[in-house]
Amino acid sequence: MKFWIEKEGGGHNLIVITDSVIYSSSYSVHKLREFEYELKKGNIPEVLTGTPFSYIKTIVSNSRQNKIKIYYGKESDIELDVKNEKFRAEIMEYLKEDKKNLPVYQKEDMSSLKAGLKPLLFLLIAVVLTSYTALIAAEMENGAAYTVRGRVGGEILGNLVIGLAELLGFNGVLIAGTIIFMLLLYKLVKCMQNPPVIERLDYRKKKPKPPIPDFLKNANK
DSSP, rough: OEEOOOHHHHHHHEEEEOOEEEEEEOHHHHHHHHHHHHHHOOOOTOOEEEGGGEEEEEEEEEEEEEEEEEEEETEEEEEEEEOHHHHHHHHHHHTTTOOOTTTTEEEEEHHHHHHHHHHHHHHHHHHHHHHHHHHHHHHHHHHHOOOOSSSHHHHHHHHHHHHHHHHHHHHHHHHHHHHHHHHHHHHHHHHHHSSOEEEESSSSOOOOOOOOOHHHHHOOO
């Protein structure tokens, strides 16, 4: 068993890992002191609840995020909100060396191109929406009127675009779009310059147990 207690900062400030369960939660400093006393004696406080390793499929850590994601069940996941970078590294290292549950460890140094795909997609969507909204705003300023008909989702989006065009006007849409564009461009450049490292622990494909040395085999005969 190993535990981590963060008495400063937010997130999950108590994380405990045993051979069978991962516990995580947030408590007051007073409670953390009580739990620390129990944990140092090797006892798990009764109020703690966690996720059994038998339910876990994969655990994923992204070096650019404060969260360690635990996937379990069919479509379920929980997040360990670990803001302390040192703790995140220690937790992943501890899980990686788990001799009981034997997960398969994978590490991916994401390429700049792959890291930039999602920010680039958001950037392109922002450009298209800004251009479309600006066009509508310009036509509305010239006296055009718009109504939206169709499916509920499309109607809501259409009314939102028309509302923004009417509220901000042509110049306002361009200014807002430019600000959003610059923010997304900054995020794109940042992602491509410093792509994340993805660590993955797969509990569906367990590592083979090390073979028993011949001298031990012979000793058991």
